Amino acid sequence: MGNGKIFxxxxxxxxxxxxxxxxxxxxxxxxxxKLVFSIAWQHSDADKWDNLDEFKxxxxxxxVDIPYLESKxxxxxxxxxxxxxxxxxxxxxxxxxxxxxxxxxxxxxxxDNRKCDWxxxxxxxxxxxxxxxxxxxxxxxxWD
Numbered sequence: 001m002g003n004g005k006i007f008x009x010x011x012x013x014x015x016x017x018x019x020x021x022x023x024x025x026x027x028x029x030x031x032x033x034k035l036v037f038s039i040a041w042q043h044s045d046a047d048k049w050d051n052l053d054e055f056k057x058x059x060x061x062x063x064v065d066i067p068y069l070e071s072k073x074x075x076x077x078x079x080x081x082x083x084x085x086x087x088x089x090x091x092x093x094x095x096x097x098x099x100x101x102x103x104x105x106x107x108x109x110x111x112d113n114r115k116c117d118w119x120x121x122x123x124x125x126x127x128x129x130x131x132x133x134x135x136x137x138x139x140x141x142x143w144d
Contacts, residue, residue, distance in 0.1 A: 036060050
């Protein structure tokens with residue numbers, strides 16, 4: 001049996017939805033203590049809304065601080081995140097503009113995620129809705 005931790009990778013480039021995404025992820029997790037965040041924070045000091053200070057003292061957070069003018073692109077940023085992997089049982093790569101259903105992590109664990117064989121009719125999935133990705137909401141009517 002593994003440790004049940006979820007390694008959450010978020011590459012954010014000056015996105016005003018990063019902080020709401022993090023807060024929503026934690027708020028809607030049944031076991032937020034099992035979440036480990038690796039965030040590529042590509043930011044400008046001029047973006048006063050983009051401040052991760054409240055998470056810097058939390059051991060669950062590994063923040064890669066990247067001035068936006070030094071960024072080398074999305075794939076490079078994701079590679080920087082992956083360097084923080086520390087044997088978490090699961091990994092989840094997100095954009096910095098998601099919202100989560102209640103107990104989304106329990107839904108995540110209820111699947112054998114390591115097989116990577118989900119299909120679009122399963123309960124845990126993403127859907128674009130009003131510009132935000134909703135993780136874990138079931139939209140059966142879209143495919144029927």
